[in-house]
Amino acid sequence: MRARYLVGGLTVLAAAAAAGLAVGLPTSSGGDEATASGPAQTATVTRQDLADTETKTGTLGYGTEHTVAARASGTVTWLPAENALVSRGRPLYRVDDQPVVLLYGAMPAYRQLRSGVEGPDVKQLEQNLKALGYGGFTVDREYTGATADAVRRWQEDLGLPETGTVEPGRIVYAAGQVRVDALSAAVGDLVQPGTPLLTRTGVDRAVVVELEVADERLAEAGAVVEVELPDGRRVPGKVSTVQTVIAPGANGADPTTSLEVTVTLTGEEAVRGFDQAAVDVGFTADTREGVLTVPVAALLALAEGGYGLELVEDGRTRITAVETGLFAAGRVEVSGDGLAEGAVVGMPS
Structure with missing residues (x-):
């Protein structure tokens, strides 16, 4: 049997005569003939919990x-203050009063939403009207005359012309209450469609982490993470959203793709006093409990395919094939015939 040690991501050929050993071919029962001398360096098979973790900055x-x-x-006639909280039904800004x-x-x-149109956007508007106290209609996908009547009452309360029709530029939808992060315009500015007015965020503290696409395994919605604050305290968090972001390339270069991961914090009281700050986020992509592990460097790449270990038993060695599982923290989960906790395996010198 021919095998290669895995060293630093490269493979070094270890033939049957490597290190003065003569490793025989497997016997008919699947075992290997043993040699009488051992490797210069060894490691011990350990039973432990293994976790694939990585820390990223957010x-x-x-x-x-x-x-x-x-x-x-x-003309912009009113804007909210920075850090103001805006709730459903309240103005986000005013143009021409x-x-x-x-x-x-x-x-x-x-x-434009008006009598006779149908769709999920109609239902969404009706849900909001009902939540604001306007009734007399059925919350469904149809914009009926009863819906238009409720819209007129809503428009009257807002000081708008009572048309019963809702223009798309009259409302801004968000997942919930919003916080005004920064203003991009000022009262008195003349604006056109598309002119930035302000930036908004949610109202809950959160961490945003940008990941490379290669780290996609870390970005699973609902995954529990640990956030280390600038003062060294650690608070738990959970991945709430994962979005793919495609940024145009500069000077004709290809666009770049990344993942924007939002982490909500379950211990918000701990982050009081921090407005914006760089933090470390510990992601755990996978875990194994109570598995046998060896250093990754102990693995042999077998000539016939797969991996093996050089077992050291009573001063003699033999190569045995193993199945690999999770790789993490320089160790790898292994299983195979005759492999047990405390077994000694060869390491590259």
């Missing part, structure tokens, strides 16, 4: 920032 803040841009031309209102939902406003 930014503690309020999660992903979203730009709110004007949807119509006019008419409010653009925050509502809750996942689907952005993209078309």
Whole structure:
């Protein structure tokens, strides 16, 4: 049997005569003939818990920032203060003294809503109207005359023309209450559709981590992580969202793809006093409990394929094939015939 030691990600051929050993071919029962001398260096097979963990740097803040841009031309007549919290039904900004209102939902406003139209965006609007206390209609996908009547009452309370029709630029949808992170415009500015007005975030403290696509295994929604704060304290967190971000390449280069991972914190009281800060986030991609492990460097790449270990028994050695599992922290999970905790295996010298 011919084998190669794995060293630093490379393989070094270890033929039957390596280190003065003469390793025989497997017997018919699957075992290997043993040699009378041992390797210069050895390691012990250990039973332990193994975890594939990595630490990445993230930014503690309020999660992903979203730009709110004007949807119509006019003059900015009111903006909220930075760090202000805006809830459902409240103005997010005013243009020509008419409010653009925050509502809750996942689907952005993209078309005019009026009597006769149908769709999930109609249902989303009706859910908000009902939550704000406007009734008299059925919450469904149909924009009926009863829906239009409720919209007129809503428009009257906002000081808007009572048309019963909702223009897409009249509302901004968000998942929930928002925090005004920064202002991009000032009262009195003339704006056009697409002019940035402000950036918004969520209201809960969160950490945003940018990962390479190669680290996708770490980014699983719902995964528990550990966040180390600048003062050394550690707080638990959970991956809430994972988004693919494609950034255009500079000077004609190919675009780059990354993963934006948002981590919500379950111990927010610990982060009081930190506005924005760099933090370390510990991700655990996989774990194994009570498995046999050896140093990765102890693995042999067998000429016939797969991996093996050089077992040292009573001063004699033999090569035995093994199955590998999780690789982590310089060790690898192994299993195979005759492999047990405390067994001694050869290491490259």
